[in-house]
Amino acid sequence: LGKVDAKYAIALEIAAGARMQCIVTDNDEDAARAIEYLKKRDLGRVTFLPLNRMQNRPLFKALPKTEGIIDYAINLVSYSQRFDSAFWYVFGDTVVVANLDIARKLIGKFRMVTLEGELIERAGAITGGSSKSRFKFAVSEEEKIKKIAEEIAIYESKRLEITRREA
Numbered sequence: 001l002g003k004v005d006a007k008y009a010i011a012l013e014i015a016a017g018a019r020m021q022c023i024v025t026d027n028d029e030d031a032a033r034a035i036e037y038l039k040k041r042d043l044g045r046v047t048f049l050p051l052n053r054m055q056n057r058p059l060f061k062a063l064p065k066t067e068g069i070i071d072y073a074i075n076l077v078s079y080s081q082r083f084d085s086a087f088w089y090v091f092g093d094t095v096v097v098a099n100l101d102i103a104r105k106l107i108g109k110f111r112m113v114t115l116e117g118e119l120i121e122r123a124g125a126i127t128g129g130s131s132k133s134r135f136k137f138a139v140s141e142e143e144k145i146k147k148i149a150e151e152i153a154i155y156e157s158k159r160l161e162i163t164r165r166e167a
Contacts, residue, residue, distance in 0.1 A: 054085030
C-alpha cells in the first residue's frame with residue numbers, strides 16, 4: 001500500500017515492526033467476516049485495520065532543526081490519502097534519524113529509528129543488532145503484492161458469485 005525510497009526502507013521496516021502484517025479492510029464488517037473465516041478454519045490470528053473505524057492521526061509537533069533528524073516516518077512513505085489512518089496506526093509519531101549518536105541525544109523526546117535500524121523508544125529502551133525482517137517495503141516486493149491483490153480479487157469475485165446463487 002505504500003512505497004518508500006530505498007535509503008529509508010530498513011528504518012521504516014523496523015519502525016513498523018509486526019504491524020506490517022496487519023491487513024487493511026474497507027470496513028469493520030469485512031474485518032469481522034475475515035475473523036470468522038479464520039476462526040472456523042483455525043488459521044490463527046490477524047490484526048485488521050478497518051478504514052471506516054481507524055482514528056485519524058493528530059497533528060505532529062514541529063521537529064527541531066537538528067542535523068541528523070530526517071522526518072517523521074509516516075512522512076517518508078508515499079501512499080494514497082485513503083490509507084492515512086492505517087499508516088498512522090503503523091508508524092505513529094516515530095521519527096527517523098541518521099544514526100544512534102543523534103538518537104541518544106534525543107532519548108525521551110521521541111520514539112525514533114535510525115537509518116541502520118536501531119529502534120529507540122521514548123522510555124529509553126534501545127533495540128539494535130542485525131535484523132532479517134520478513135516484511136519489506138523494497139521495490140522487489142511490489143510484484144508479490146500485485147499477485148496477491150489479483151488473487152484476492154479472484155476470490156472476492158468467486159465469493160460474490162456464490163452469494164448471488166444462494167440469494
